[in-house]
Amino acid sequence: MPARAPGSALRDELARGLDAPICLTWELTYACNLACIHCLSSSGRRDPAELSTAEAMALVDELASMQVFYVNVGGGEPLLRPDFFELLEYAVSHQVGVKFSTNGTRLDRAKAARLAAMDYVDVQVSLDGATAEVNDAVRGQGSYRAARRAMEHLADAGFEGFKLSVVVTRHNVSQLDQLEALAGQYGAQLRLTRLRPSGRGAASWAELHPSRSQQHDLYRWLRDRPWVLTGDSFFHLSALGEPLEGLNLCGAGRVVCLVDPVGDVYACPFVIHEQFRAGNVRGPGGFTGVWRSSALFRSLREPTSGGACTSCGSYDACRGGCMAAKFFTGLPLDGPDPECVHGHGEAGLSDRDRPAPAADHSVRVPVRLSARA
Amino acid sequence: MPGQRVDPAAPEVDLGRPWRLHPQVALRDEPFGALAYHYGNRRLIFLRSPDLVRLVRSLERFDSADAALAAVSPPQRAAYRAALARLAASGMLDAG
Ligand code: SF4
Ligand code: SF4
Numbered sequence: 001m002p003a004r005a006p007g008s009a010l011r012d013e014l015a016r017g018l019d020a021p022i023c024l025t026w027e028l029t030y031a032c033n034l035a036c037i038h039c040l041s042s043s044g045r046r047d048p049a050e051l052s053t054a055e056a057m058a059l060v061d062e063l064a065s066m067q068v069f070y071v072n073v074g075g076g077e078p079l080l081r082p083d084f085f086e087l088l089e090y091a092v093s094h095q096v097g098v099k100f101s102t103n104g105t106r107l108d109r110a111k112a113a114r115l116a117a118m119d120y121v122d123v124q125v126s127l128d129g130a131t132a133e134v135n136d137a138v139r140g141q142g143s144y145r146a147a148r149r150a151m152e153h154l155a156d157a158g159f160e161g162f163k164l165s166v167v168v169t170r171h172n173v174s175q176l177d178q179l180e181a182l183a184g185q186y187g188a189q190l191r192l193t194r195l196r197p198s199g200r201g202a203a204s205w206a207e208l209h210p211s212r213s214q215q216h217d218l219y220r221w222l223r224d225r226p227w228v229l230t231g232d233s234f235f236h237l238s239a240l241g242e243p244l245e246g247l248n249l250c251g252a253g254r255v256v257c258l259v260d261p262v263g264d265v266y267a268c269p270f271v272i273h274e275q276f277r278a279g280n281v282r283g284p285g286g287f288t289g290v291w292r293s294s295a296l297f298r299s300l301r302e303p304t305s306g307g308a309c310t311s312c313g314s315y316d317a318c319r320g321g322c323m324a325a326k327f328f329t330g331l332p333l334d335g336p337d338p339e340c341v342h343g344h345g346e347a348g349l350s351d352r353d354r355p356a357p358a359a360d361h362s363v364r365v366p367v368r369l370s371a372r373a
Numbered sequence: 374m375p376g377q378r379v380d381p382a383a384p385e386v387d388l389g390r391p392w393r394l395h396p397q398v399a400l401r402d403e404p405f406g407a408l409a410y411h412y413g414n415r416r417l418i419f420l421r422s423p424d425l426v427r428l429v430r431s432l433e434r435f436d437s438a439d440a441a442l443a444a445v446s447p448p449q450r451a452a453y454r455a456a457l458a459r460l461a462a463s464g465m466l467d468a469g
Contacts, residue, residue: 010421013405020401022408022417067401069410069417095399097412120412 008316011249017301020066021291022255025269028056028084029076029261030361034103036128036139038167038201038208040270041260043076044363050261053083055282059259060091062287070097070120074269076261076361079106085114092120101126101165103143104150112153124165124191125150130178134171138208155186163191163229168218169208176221180228191229192222194236197328197338198270199357205329215341216240236321236337239314250323253278253300257291265290267300270324273358307334308344321345330354386461388438388454391469394429398465402426414464424449425456432457433469 031046032039051059063071071091078084078100091098097120104125107115115121125147129135132144139147154162164183166172172179176192183190197205210218219237222228222244232246247255253267253276263281266272278297279290291297306312309320320326321337326345329338330353336344394400397413406420409429420426428441435441438457445453460466 010405010419018403067399069399069401069408069412070415095412097415122415 011247014247014251014255015249015301015303017254017297019292020068021257023072023251024063024068024257024259025072025074026059026259027074027076027261027269028078028087029081030359031080032076032103033080033105034077034140034143035363036103036143036200037204038128038138038169038195038199039362040196040199040201041074041076041272042199042357042360042362045361046076046080047262047359047361051263051281053086055263056083056087057090059263059281059287060087060094060096062281063091063096064094066288066291068096070099073098073100075101077103077106079111088118088121092118095120098122099124099163102150103139104147105143107150107153109153109156112150112157112159116154116157116159122163123154123159124163125154125188126165126167127179127182128167128169129172130175130182134175137171138167138169138204151186151188155188160187162186162188164188165191165193167195168192168210169195170210170214171208173210173214173218176218180225189227189229191231192234193231194233194322194325196270196322196324198324199272200362202328202354202357209339212339212341212343215339219244219341236318236339237341239312239318239341243317248317249319250321252276252323253297257297259287265294267296268324270322271327273327273355275327275355277358305334307332309334309336312336312342312344314342328354328357386458388442388457388461390438391432391436392438392457392461392466393433393469395465395467400426400430409460409465411463411465416463416465418460418463418465420456425453428453428457429460429466432466438466 027041029046029050030043032043035044079102088098099122101124115123127135127147128138135144166179180190195209219240226245234244235248238244238248256268258266258269259281265278267276278294281287306315306320309315323333325338326333329349331338331348338345338349398409398411401408406422407426409418409420432438432441442450442454
């Protein structure tokens, strides 16, 4: 079946890595005007060493010549970069499409119209609850209203099929139907992604991640709705039965990578940590050199052992789950995911020896002496 | 990660007429075949054999997709025919 979705032979081939990534995330800045408690990049303050406009354009040139069809642009808040539209226009005019994630706070009427007029640009507005109460507890006061306003602007500007992007948590998993309806209200598409213990999420994960029974509900909900986008992020749930849409593979360093605001290349957006840094785009070989020959990426493309998962009947569907989730919860990388649907990961969870996320760009909030938390 | 599914059932598409790669689709050659990306509908599809990639690239030189399929060895033809039909149905091919 030559043009079908990937089966296991293709999956093995992808696991050995490709000459260019399929799914590249590029975080443009660590600056952010929100302080979500699960932020994967611990964003807040801009890093003075962030790539200049010229350096960012040089990276686009490289991606274009590698035929990277599109990049997932994030941050921080990408719209806080003064050269955002300049970079956006440069990328799309070089056949590098852009899917960018925004918290919506800076997406006013004029910007929405400008985005709607561009080809090859996709927008994802982040919202983590169908109600202000649920969303704002994670993303901060006022963020719900701001995201709703941004979606209104996009819809008014005639931007069809933008994405409403939700990180699934213990508190919003019961609102999935409402979220889907909300997306529909704006002609948007719902996109759900998995919460990982990365960045500030390392500290909030234990309280926010869906419970075991919620994961089962989520699996069924997704199974019934193959049109809901997931970025292939729930493949650990495929261990529950028929696999979900997508590659069902951890692509870190194989087909997935992150370029962070200062040009560091990591195996995946969820592993911003020294151990998973492969190099920097400012190095002599550029991004291409890092992608094709860094020692880290080469080793990630070696065949892996399933460790404690090898004896699991679901191994072919789930392959042990997400490397980032294991790493930041202190679990062995070749064993079960902390959210293993059979409960094999939970046993190993402990508060001790969890690696700390690398760079913390959080805005340091002065300690407030107040009776209310 | 992407990898959208093309409907596995071969849809009804008229391969007796000319077809070609949609102008908004780019192919990236890979050891397993190629990745095809449609900049318009944002679909990413895996073409899972170098022969299929050659066939797709050859379409524009023929008056019909069926004529292009004549170059495929008979035992494989049905599978490649179905693959073309799926590609056409997903917008990756354009009626020429
Ligand atoms: S580490 Fe997790 S998030 Fe990153 S590519 Fe692998 S499965 Fe996906
Ligand atoms: S034991 Fe491992 S392979 Fe089996 S379901 Fe759990 S994480 Fe997946």
